[in-house]
Amino acid sequence: MGEHILVGWRPASSLIKRLLVCGAGTSVLMAVPVLAYDFQGYYAPQVLISPMRDDMIYTPAGMGIVTSKAGFRIHPVTGKGDFHNGVDLGAKLNDRVYNLLDGIVTRVGWRGALGVAVEVYCPYPDIRVICGHLNAYAVLPGMFVQRGRVIGYAGSTGRSTGVHVHYTIIKQDTNEYIEPMKYLNMLPSYVKALKSARAQLAVTQKLRQMQGTIEAKAKNSDTEDLPDENKPGSKPSTTPPVTPTPTPTSTEVD
Numbered sequence: 001m002g003e004h005i006l007v008g009w010r011p012a013s014s015l016i017k018r019l020l021v022c023g024a025g026t027s028v029l030m031a032v033p034v035l036a037y038d039f040q041g042y043y044a045p046q047v048l049i050s051p052m053r054d055d056m057i058y059t060p061a062g063m064g065i066v067t068s069k070a071g072f073r074i075h076p077v078t079g080k081g082d083f084h085n086g087v088d089l090g091a092k093l094n095d096r097v098y099n100l101l102d103g104i105v106t107r108v109g110w111r112g113a114l115g116v117a118v119e120v121y122c123p124y125p126d127i128r129v130i131c132g133h134l135n136a137y138a139v140l141p142g143m144f145v146q147r148g149r150v151i152g153y154a155g156s157t158g159r160s161t162g163v164h165v166h167y168t169i170i171k172q173d174t175n176e177y178i179e180p181m182k183y184l185n186m187l188p189s190y191v192k193a194l195k196s197a198r199a200q201l202a203v204t205q206k207l208r209q210m211q212g213t214i215e216a217k218a219k220n221s222d223t224e225d226l227p228d229e230n231k232p233g234s235k236p237s238t239t240p241p242v243t244p245t246p247t248p249t250s251t252e253v254d
Helices: 180-193 197-211
Strands: 016-021 026-031 066-068 071-074 081-084 087-090 096-098 103-110 116-122 127-137 150-154 164-171
Touching: 103 127, 103 197, 116 150, 164 180
Parallel strands: none
Antiparallel strands: 016 026, 066 087, 071 081, 087 164, 096 150, 103 116, 116 127, 127 150, 127 164
16 A cells, blocks of 8 residues: 655654554554644745735735734643744645745745744845745745745644744844734835835845855754844834835935
């Protein structure tokens, strides 16, 4: 009998339980579904870009329904008090996960409890965006990703009780967590600020500096590799990472 591979489930060999039928002495094999802790995801390299309006607030995945807020909570898996460094967004299996600001992919791969994750550095407003629990990723480190680019697909990899996308925002220079919903509400103002020649030049310079230093392959680790929530400055901040500056008029000189 051939072994069936279940996407998002453990391989069939780890699902087997052997039961003894009373009186018959016969072994029966039974498949038992379990959480997808070990599923490593896969690379789906198709380039998909969805046009986004500058003045609208978008969600990176699903309908933007928050199933678990950032901050302290009771963890749904461990049942213990836990610091949640991002928000969980409800989604369906393989829903597209979008990049919302121009940036460069800095990391892709397995990331401990986050499962399969994609990290993007956005030079403006100088933040790192992490999307976790993905079923698949559509980008590799070193790639430039524009606003609206699909970077992955929703899943339930890592320490997860169901399909969703974990969304974390980190200030690059201070390693401070930013409250994700506050950040999403500020996005239209960031997009507007990026229309200035000054901002575009600064972003281009930062991207060029980084591209040569990133190894273009997936990286796996047993830990999340995130800032320690017990250190000063690591708690979720309600302060925007940057106060957007107005777009320069035609009379301004750079």
